[in-house]
Amino acid sequence: MSGVVTVPRWRAAVTSAPVRRGGLLLLIVVLLLFPYVEGNDADIDSLANAAAYASLALGLNIVVGFAGLLDLGYAAFFAIGAYVYGVFTSFQVMPHWSGFWQPFALLGLVQKINQGGPDLVHFTLSFWLALPLAALVTAFFGVLFGAPTLRLRGDYLAIVTLGFGEIVPIVARNTPSVTNGAAGLNGVQAPTLFGYNFTVQATPYYYVGLALVALLMFASFRLRDSRVGRAWMAVREDETAASAMGVDRTRFKLLAFAIGAAFAGAVGVFYIAKLQTATPDMFGFPVSVMILVMVVLGGMGSVWGVVVGAVLLSLLQSWFLPDLTDWLHMLGAAIGSDWMQQVDLARSIELIFGILLVLMMLFRRDGLIPATQRTAALSFSAQHVQGVARGGFDRALAERALGIPADPAGNLLEVRGITVRFGGLLALNAVDLTVPAGSVVAVIGPNGSGKSTLFNAITGLVPAESGSIRFAGREILGLPPHRILARGLARTFQNIRLFANLSVLDNVLIGQHARLTAGPLRAVLRPPGTRAEERAAVMRATDIVALFGNRLAPRIAQPVSSLSYANRRRVEIARALASQPQLLLLDEPTAGMNPAETLELAEQIKSLHALGLTILIIEHKLDVVTQLADTVVVLDHGEKLAEGRPDQVRRNEEVLRAYLGRAAREALDAA
Template sequence: MYKAIAQTLGRPFEKMDPIKRKMYALWLLLIVVIILPLVLDNEAQTDTMANAMSYATLALGLNIVVGFAGLLDLGYAAFFAIGAYYYGIFTAYQVMPAWGPLWEPFGYVGLVEKINQGGPDLVHFTLSFWIAMPTAALVAALFGVAFGAPTLRLRGDYLAIVTLGFGEIVPIVARNSDSITNGAAGLNGVKAPLYWGVNTETMQIAKMSFGVDALPFYYVGLALVLLLIFVSIRLRDSRIGRAWMAIREDETAAGAMGINLVNYKLLAFAIGAAFAGMTGVFFVAKLQTATPEMFNFAVSSMLLVMVVLGGMGSVWGVVVGALLLQLMQTWFLPSITELCHSLGESLGSQMLLDVDFVQWTQLFFGIILIGMMLFRREGLIPARRAIPPLNMQQQAASVQRGGFSGLEKIGRWSNPKGNALEVKGVTVKFGGLVALNSLDLVVPWGGVVAVIGPNGSGKSTLFNVITGLVEASGGSIKFNDVELIGLRPDQVLDNGVARTFQNIRLFPNLTVLENVMIGQHARLVTGPVGAVLRPPAVKAEEKKANEWALDIIALFGNRLKPRLTQVVSGLSYANRRRVEIARALASRPKILLLDEPTAGMNPAETLELAEQVKSLNEAGLTVLLIEHKLDVVTRLANTVIVLDHGEKIAEGLPDDVRKNEAVLEAYLGRSAQAGMAGAAHG
């Protein structure tokens, strides 16, 4: 029925360009929220709406941390408190050092004033609200970095409890630092914002006087919400946002695709903290007081409920979530309570008279959290809508087979002479188990080296030690004359070593295009400021990145192209393998490490992929390959290296290795000839 109504109402707008339609809708919404308080003309309601704005900004900040980067922060209110106390301390009459000539210059710029309360002259800080807002963002961000640096290395679930503790510590510190924060009683006389050069009386008549009317706070809050929505969306749709989502989806893969995990987590933490710091200034300037109780766990958890309700990662969703919860607290629950009371009066029921649903607010918070997790994890307004899979006709549409087409578009690799990768004496130990024992291996530029060996022989460990995922206990790995041991996975990728994983590690809830775009992370330079301001250089970079990704995807013909906007978790196994290779290619590698690229593919698909790898190699790309299927190995490799129990037992041309006695024994078992056929297909 709702659908029918929506369709009828939407009919006149059906023909409009969807982007334009969205713009008009947003402008209309903006006009409504601007004139709403003027129409209502109710001080208490304006005040409530101004508070709602500050919740929305906090929810937006938490959304960056929890929704975008996937870091469950249960102590987010701590940064809110830091912003609040920062402004409070520098405007209230609490911290007042003795006046001296040192303070004179600050007096000229209006940051301090000399006061006398009977006794020596004292300094009273008079930090302007308008300066405090941006500087509070900085201060809170610094605290975010200082706190995040040691803890963000922790696994996700540990982070939750550490932030929970942190959120509890900040109010405790505030409560126990009497001389600075006035303890539990809180700071009083926090200054309301002032206008510059505007007649105060005019503002009083216009009901726009800070500290007297709620209206100006509503507009400041609204502006803050709009700003933060803008910043959130710009960040989300940039290199930064993609990096955060990659971390959220799969940390290991994100690192292997060139994303510096710690830095990007810190960035999310710092930006989230900055949002909260600004809101803190706004909130205490409005209340003109700051007490420790304003920032306890209840606040952090309320914000979490807002984000969960609206939809983690959904910018509009969390704003709606914040507004809905505020509506529930200030209007819905009191109204229901009143209704119950009047019912109770007419029915003479004492039970109904005693009910006070406002006290149930937090109970509902808990119920909302549980209910959303069980029944609608993506929130009321999901961050992304499900795209229907291709229909049968689309799926059957001319599947292109064979090698790569359009390879010339992504260029040729021009290789120097000599060896690309030189592994010397590399040993890896897991506890008592020696996974790799003093392994030597050489991959010449432009060559294809295949590593084969039984399960558990150390093949994937070799890849992991090259790409910085496991630590070597000895030896050296030189690529392009750069020592890779000791580098982080993102640094290894930066040097031109890209890999795929044996078990496919894509970013499951992102689209094909997004996955491939993330592969380019290390080759792009946009930072957070560029992402938000989006100057021409950034626009051009995004455009080029997008074209590059499309070129790479086009290599696979019709396999991936029609599925650009599909979420990868819904793709077929073979297509996911292809996306993973495309993602690695997107990083413009100098060498490609493929870990069983044809595992789980049928013979036709295997052949197709082998052809594709071959055409890549013919274009000059150096390849190191782990593979079980001997026909693939024979077709592709110049050199085959056989591992067993972490040691190299043979090396040579594919055909020679196939005849090697030691290999037959280790790899194919004693009944070598009989085992051959099985190994070729398993």
């Protein structure tokens, strides 16, 4: 029984694979047959629109839900995609014909036309070509708009994206030569497929919309369950920790903007082809908010959720509210109420959006279909089977799981004259530190002496004013944190910085980020190599978690926010180990642990050392330091006070004064 997560039987039935597959199949069949059952063109058109909004919601979900970047100007990308198709298929922009256009004419991209006067070029970009092309163009704009916002805090980012969202329609309105200004583009071409012209019928658009949603959902699922998706979620949960665990924040934020924008660009093409007109008013702030409401209603980060949210709200607008209005009118006619006969509920849709936003935030922030299903808590007996494990890690398992590289000779880490200043405060003053390969070095010192700042400087989280930090013979000072991790330095944090809403397994998998290679394309296509890489990564993560025995193994699927303090410390160490470090930096790993747990962890650290891992540790508990360290470095007021073997340092005059104060030292002497 121990270690088994108990799930209610009904839910197990609903979520079992055959039932899910059957349900999905049924849904697909119903959706495919819908136009034949329902002959009403307007209803089919409503569903085609719902598909467009669902696709937009999927795109915004990448940015807001996965990567946690609140974008309030998302409609801008929708607009750019729409205008790319609109301008290159309508009769708005028509340069003079010249030989330059001949090759394009052969490819079918342009036509030579004559409206009296000189020959002109008429763009005839194919719808099917426009979909990927617009996606590429908008992805570029996604990067362009995203780049200046990268360093901004979340709420500022929202405002800047809002600003861009406003600028794009204004530019469209103010450049009538290209966009026909406020009047909008007219005569946008309908798509054709094998000679069949879609014109203004609803059914073909419905099927294209359906295919688009299916494609984007597939891509969303694949991205979510990949190295890329995990990196986004790591950035969302804790940017600093993500970067310290090897995630290149800049790259993955821009990637989220680009992919989210690309989705919107493709939808813009679809939407405009269906409508055959585009005006700047179709892409304003209300549209951005509507898409946000859809994502919030469905559940940020939940692929099914945002699709359901988008379809519900879209149909609310086009089906339910008009129907309800009709009924009210009939009722009003029956009871003779003028007001009831005139009311139009569809006009209140934005009011409903506003109310929904507030209610969802107050009462159901995870949305209708939350991204993270709550896992059942462990049973009482499962929670309490653990005794203190003695003797450190299982050696065979640890060797397999950690893959510690053969220890190089010489000094692994050489810190020379490192100086860090915070405004007027000198946090570190020309500190030297040497960590020989295969050793355990402990840094001790009173609170505020600069220990954690030293770690932050080594791992690139705070810039150093001067000095040099060489790791395995190469300078790492000035490198961003994720590159330093990639070199083979991994750390834990004094105040525990885990990705709180992610599971233990995901946290440990993110630790492997720098050792994995899959990018977005491979994440979506998942070729055999990527499949194998992912499988190996999960195996390794499971092995590393298993090192901590029944402390972590039964909890591997639980979100780390539900773990005890000591277990969170263990997960952080597991996450750091997953990056296959040569040097492990532990910042007060036993803080908050009871004596038995402290002993357990100390022995585990010792067994890591025995496997050849080099360790730099900050620790307050001197018995732990004595037990583990080959060398102890004492910091006080940002300066190195002493260095030596634990027993030497313990007797050092200055160290005692720094720790206990002069009076205590004198009292000690007198005694």
